[in-house]
Amino acid sequence: MLLLFDIGNTHTHVGWASEKKILRQADVPTHDWHEDTAGRLVKRFCTGKRPAGVALCSVVPQITPLIERFAWETWKLQVLELTPATVRGIGIQYPHPETIGPDRLANAIAARHFFGAPSVVVDFGTAVTFDVVDRRGDYVGGIIAPGLSAMTEYLHEKTALLPRIEIHEVRTVIGKCTKEAMLIGAVHGYRGLVKQLIVELKQELKYPRLPVVATGGYAKLMATGLREITAVAPNLTLEGIRLAWLNDRAAQNA
Numbered sequence: 001m002l003l004l005f006d007i008g009n010t011h012t013h014v015g016w017a018s019e020k021k022i023l024r025q026a027d028v029p030t031h032d033w034h035e036d037t038a039g040r041l042v043k044r045f046c047t048g049k050r051p052a053g054v055a056l057c058s059v060v061p062q063i064t065p066l067i068e069r070f071a072w073e074t075w076k077l078q079v080l081e082l083t084p085a086t087v088r089g090i091g092i093q094y095p096h097p098e099t100i101g102p103d104r105l106a107n108a109i110a111a112r113h114f115f116g117a118p119s120v121v122v123d124f125g126t127a128v129t130f131d132v133v134d135r136r137g138d139y140v141g142g143i144i145a146p147g148l149s150a151m152t153e154y155l156h157e158k159t160a161l162l163p164r165i166e167i168h169e170v171r172t173v174i175g176k177c178t179k180e181a182m183l184i185g186a187v188h189g190y191r192g193l194v195k196q197l198i199v200e201l202k203q204e205l206k207y208p209r210l211p212v213v214a215t216g217g218y219a220k221l222m223a224t225g226l227r228e229i230t231a232v233a234p235n236l237t238l239e240g241i242r243l244a245w246l247n248d249r250a251a252q253n254a
Helices: 032-034 037-045 064-075 102-114 147-159 178-205 219-225 236-253
Strands: 004-007 011-017 022-029 054-059 079-081 119-124 129-133 137-147 213-214
Touching: 004 064, 004 236, 011 032, 011 037, 011 236, 022 032, 022 037, 022 236, 032 037, 032 064, 037 064, 037 213, 054 064, 054 102, 054 236, 064 079, 079 236, 102 129, 102 137, 102 213, 102 236, 119 178, 119 219, 119 236, 129 178, 137 147, 147 213, 178 219, 213 219, 213 236
Parallel strands: 004 054, 054 079, 119 213
Antiparallel strands: 004 011, 011 022, 119 129, 129 137
16 A cells, blocks of 8 residues: 655645555645644554555655655655656656656646546646646646635735635626625636636647646636536546656566
8 A cells, every 4th residue: 555645835635545546535734744743644544554655746845854754753664755856657848857846747647647648737726737748748848827715815915805715616707796706706717717728738739639637626616617628636646646656666676
C-alpha cells in the first residue's frame, strides 16, 4: 500500500492507494503540519497499517521536510518527492522545468495515463490552472488564473460593501442581491473563462476533440453545463503521484 500527499496552500490531500488505484482520500489543514495534529490525523487515516512507500508533491516548500521527517520517524521510510528532476512517465518541453508546480506535473502524468495525448487538465484549486500534454505525450506548459475563492475573497477584503460568499450553483444571470450578483460573476464568469481558453487551446493544438479533465475542489460544480470538459477526476493529482511512485520503482528495478 502507498501513502500519498498532495501538499497545497490550504489543505494537504492524503491518499491511501494500492498499486492500481486510490482507495480512499482525506484532507488535513496544511498549517497543522507545524504541530503534532497533522501527524496524528494521518496515523489515524492509515488505521494502524504501515505503507510500503510514501510519495508527495508540494507547492509549500517549508512543509515538505516536515512530512519527510514524519514518514521517517513513524515508519523509517524515505519519501519520493515529485519534482521536475525526479518525474518519470512524461517528457517535459518547458524552458525552465524547475519553475513548474509539482502538482501540475502530477496532473499531467495522470492525464496522459488515463486520457491519452494530447489532453488538458483544468485544476480548480487556490488558483485555476490549465496543464497541457501535447501529441507526443510531453508536458508543454499551461495557463494560471486566480481561483474562485481567491477572487471572491479579494472582493470582500478590498471593498467596503461586498460580503464574503460561499460558492455554489446559481441559475440566474441577473443578480437580485449583492451575494447573488457576486455568485454569477464567479460561477458563470469562470465558466466563460474556462470555455474560451479551451477553445483557444484546441485551436493551438489543432485537436478539436481534445480531452479536457477537471479536478480540484470546484471541478464538479464548474463542469456542470460545460460540454468542453469531458471528464471530472477528483483524485487526479493523487493518481499522478501514485503513478510517479510506480514509475520510479520500475526504473530502479530495471
